[in-house]
Amino acid sequence: MEYREISKIVIPRSSHYCRYLGELTEEGVERISSNELGTKIKVTTSQIRQDLSSFGGSGQQGYGYNIRYLYPEIVKIPGIDRQHSVIIIGARNLGQTTVSYTGFGHRGFAIKGMFDISPGLIGLIIRGIEIRSIDGLKIFIRENKVQTAVLTVPKTKAPEIADRLVDAGIRAIWNFTRTDLVIPEDVVMGNVHLSESLTRLSYRISSVYDPQEEKKNALE
Amino acid sequence: MEYREISKIVIPRSSHYCRYLGELTEEGVERISSNELGTKIKVTTSQIRQDLSSFGGSGQQGYGYNIRYLYPEIVKIPGIDRQHSVIIIGARNLGQTTVSYTGFGHRGFAIKGMFDISPGLIGLIIRGIEIRSIDGLKIFIRENKVQTAVLTVPKTKAPEIADRLVDAGIRAIWNFTRTDLVIPEDVVMGNVHLSESLTRLSYRISSVYDPQEEKKNALE
DNA sequence: TAGATTGTTAATCGATTAACAATC
């Protein structure tokens, strides 16, 4: 199989394949054709085949894809078969919800600790994870070889904390704060940006239901 | 100004413009050039001008864009200047975090109620919002003219609840559950899919730090 | 006025789709 660089645009799509094929694996489904898969996740048959073939996931003519072989191939691409250590910064509402999120474990992310600035929270144990003072952040990251941090602090605190994380040698930040953080090129930043997700929803509500838009569309 | 259909691909970008220009507005910044804006949010100058011009947001040669005029224009596109009524289905961990999310108000979404199945939760009031029994869902939606529902229930319950929401006439679902829900074409589905966000992060960590990938890249 | 910066056109680049021979 020839190696092909995976372009930026297929990353979200391959994440979707990952999740859906994971579901099928759990359900014990054995095979799926590009046609079925495409219908289910709303991608054209052509694109499915193009993508899977570029990942090196090989199907079989007349049969489709054997999920038992395909899934482990797909999973290798984002590397979720590997182990990561993660900490959560900000142990209030959102941080506590995040620590309960079961998705970490399934993707090889092990939560090592939580940090907060508030004395009232420090020392509490949530889902078996102790909330620590942020003063010990740097040492903790070094000692536990933490590569990834989840940022669930208020927006105003975010830039300073991001700097401290970078300084402590963190390699990836999963950012739940509502701001664009500036970090070095070699640190990976994954933005959740719920506010933008809601804005996108709003956009689509408008374009489906706004009579003015409909009129405009009709005139096209 | 000529009307141009806004293509699917610019929706996330325009949501980003929205958020960032909102920040600048709060900070009292008066003007910005396509160059500055592009540097800040990592979009090329050309694309900024192409996008803003397609939205009808007009700048001024030699000056740039006046944020006071531009922002209200941009905000009109996703329709976040309009009012929506929203309910939250699932009042456990994630649901309770969601009700505390201040982003709703800023985008014209007013939370009208929360729903859960668990008798232990029903009747509780969180951030001024009462948790109701899901039995009254349909009537509540009708009476309060709710168009949008946030879905924060366990994955197994999600398909059934989605059906009930559609049946009750909901027009948009903001889906936090880890599954692809099947709904009619005219109901808007916005998927958050944190699991995919984490997978994408993992992917990028791999491609930046995996020595094997680097080797492959070097051979290209 | 001179400098800056837009809006827009044309050129490039890349992604998606269509089609079909290969083959299970």
Place this chain on the structure above:
DNA sequence: TAGATTGTTAATCGATTAACAATC
């Protein structure tokens, strides 16, 4: 074998970038 469905090539479509005249 016949039918189904892949993998891949070529064609199309659309998005991004470059460039520059217009003009504040």
